[in-house]
Amino acid sequence: MSAAKKRVAVVGTGTIGSQAAWRLAARGADVVAYDRFAPGHDRSAAGGETRVFRSLHTDNGRYVPLVRHADTLWKQLQAETGRELRRLTGCLYMGPADDPGMRKALEVIAEYGLDHEVLDAEAVAKRFPLHRVDEGDLVILDRYAGFIRPELTVQTAARRAEELGAQIRRYTPVREVKPVAGGGVEIRTETGTERFDAAVVTPGPWVGDLLPDLPWQVNVYRPVSAWFLLTEDHRGGAEAPNFCRIGPNSFYGLPSPDGVSVKLGLFQAHHQPVDDPNRLNRTVAPEELEAFTAVVRRYLPGLNPDPIRFSAYMEGYTDSTRPLVGPLPGCDDIILLAGFSGQGFKVSPAMGDIAADLALEGRTAHSIDFITTLGRTAA
Numbered sequence: 001m002s003a004a005k006k007r008v009a010v011v012g013t014g015t016i017g018s019q020a021a022w023r024l025a026a027r028g029a030d031v032v033a034y035d036r037f038a039p040g041h042d043r044s045a046a047g048g049e050t051r052v053f054r055s056l057h058t059d060n061g062r063y064v065p066l067v068r069h070a071d072t073l074w075k076q077l078q079a080e081t082g083r084e085l086r087r088l089t090g091c092l093y094m095g096p097a098d099d100p101g102m103r104k105a106l107e108v109i110a111e112y113g114l115d116h117e118v119l120d121a122e123a124v125a126k127r128f129p130l131h132r133v134d135e136g137d138l139v140i141l142d143r144y145a146g147f148i149r150p151e152l153t154v155q156t157a158a159r160r161a162e163e164l165g166a167q168i169r170r171y172t173p174v175r176e177v178k179p180v181a182g183g184g185v186e187i188r189t190e191t192g193t194e195r196f197d198a199a200v201v202t203p204g205p206w207v208g209d210l211l212p213d214l215p216w217q218v219n220v221y222r223p224v225s226a227w228f229l230l231t232e233d234h235r236g237g238a239e240a241p242n243f244c245r246i247g248p249n250s251f252y253g254l255p256s257p258d259g260v261s262v263k264l265g266l267f268q269a270h271h272q273p274v275d276d277p278n279r280l281n282r283t284v285a286p287e288e289l290e291a292f293t294a295v296v297r298r299y300l301p302g303l304n305p306d307p308i309r310f311s312a313y314m315e316g317y318t319d320s321t322r323p324l325v326g327p328l329p330g331c332d333d334i335i336l337l338a339g340f341s342g343q344g345f346k347v348s349p350a351m352g353d354i355a356a357d358l359a360l361e362g363r364t365a366h367s368i369d370f371i372t373t374l375g376r377t378a379a
């Protein structure tokens with residue numbers, strides 16, 4: 001059977017699955033995608049108005065080529081649909097100059113020739129008065145960075161896939177994904193079983209629910225986002241850069257597209273574990289906001305410390321924080337992409353394209369062996 005004629009299921013049309021459905025349909029596959037909700041919902045990893053897009057990675061520079069591939073596809077999806085899914089405003093990295101993350105950032109910049117500026121405290125105070133830095137901090141501006149609109153992106157990729165012929169079965173949870181002897185995959189839902197040549201499985205935090213026998217652990221956590229108003233002197237924030245503080249007091253933030261508020265997030269150590277993704281506690285208790293208020297008081301003099309909005313989401317984390325990408329052991333027709341550990345949005349179009357490579361060709365030319373792979377993936 002030619003690759004273009006393959007019938008491929010996509011299980012979960014969230015961040016990665018909606019992109020996989022687009023890339024598969026664009027390459028001529030016969031695509032049926034399923035979601036327990038509908039594309040663009042905010043009940044798992046994809047809600048909350050904005051996500052950071054950045055070229056620079058302070059933990060592993062090998063993400064940079066994936067970000068570059070994703071960048072090409074971000075532009076392509078925007079051009080094909082006329083929607084502004086991403087806006088490039090830059091990203092500031094701040095942290096102690098001797099912190100391993102900040103040192104790694106400089107190494108990655110040098111290795112990949114990233115467009116950047118190193119700023120001193122005086123330049124930060126003049127150009128970015130929203131921020132206060134500690135003595136001994138290094139500040140780097142990653143110029144090729146900005147924010148993504150997550151709900152709009154997921155819905156746009158899914159709709160584009162539909163325009164290209166994909167069928168999306170909304171509010172249809174998949175109960176089982178099963179290899180068929182001799183090749184192919186069966187997908188079982190409440191309404192019946194369908195047969196495919198291959199399946200791309202992208203259930204996000206539900207991965208343990210759907211594939212309970214997976215030999216890798218994906219732990220689900222509950223990140224909280226909180227929004228704060230800019231003070232009167234700091235209006236016009238929508239064009240200001242995102243920011244990440246690296247080191248002991250780490251947090252990140254994104255000016256909201258409305259121009260009057262900034263969203264803040266904390267890193268994994270602050271997230272509560274989620275026992276059952278079907279019972280996410282979406283209520284944020286007042287004491288959960290104390291760490292945010294402390295960050296605002298210490299580092300963000302341009303924000304009013306009373307939050308105006310807060311929400312809880314879910315994300316799957318692997319122990320290594322590297323995602324699971326590749327065919328399931330012993331079953332080349334089931335391609336799993338899960339456990340993105342707080343890193344998945346910026347690279348999601350690239351991941352969708354790689355999923356299409358693996359489902360249609362059985363290999364990909366993109367270098368993903370540094371990610372926890374589940375089987376044979378390199379070309």
Ligand SMILES: Cc1cc2nc3c(=O)[nH]c(=O)nc-3n(C[C@H](O)[C@H](O)[C@H](O)COP(=O)(O)OP(=O)(O)OC[C@H]3O[C@@H](n4cnc5c(N)ncnc54)[C@H](O)[C@@H]3O)c2cc1C
Pocket residue numbers: 011012013014015016017034035036037044045046048050051052053172173174175202203204205206210223224225265313314315337338339340341342343344345346347
């Ligand atoms: C608050 C927060 C902030 C983040 N910030 C950033 C950031 O700034 N930059 C960045 O790059 N990344 C960021 N991330 C990480 C990024 O958002 C995630 O890595 C990414 O969204 C994960 O995508 P996914 O497709 O694995 O999961 P999801 O987007 O959650 O998609 C999973 C989909 O599968 C569906 N599904 C599940 N089970 C089934 C089933 N059995 N049948 C049918 N459908 C099913 C779900 O309904 C859902 O639509 C952040 C994550 C969170 C939570």
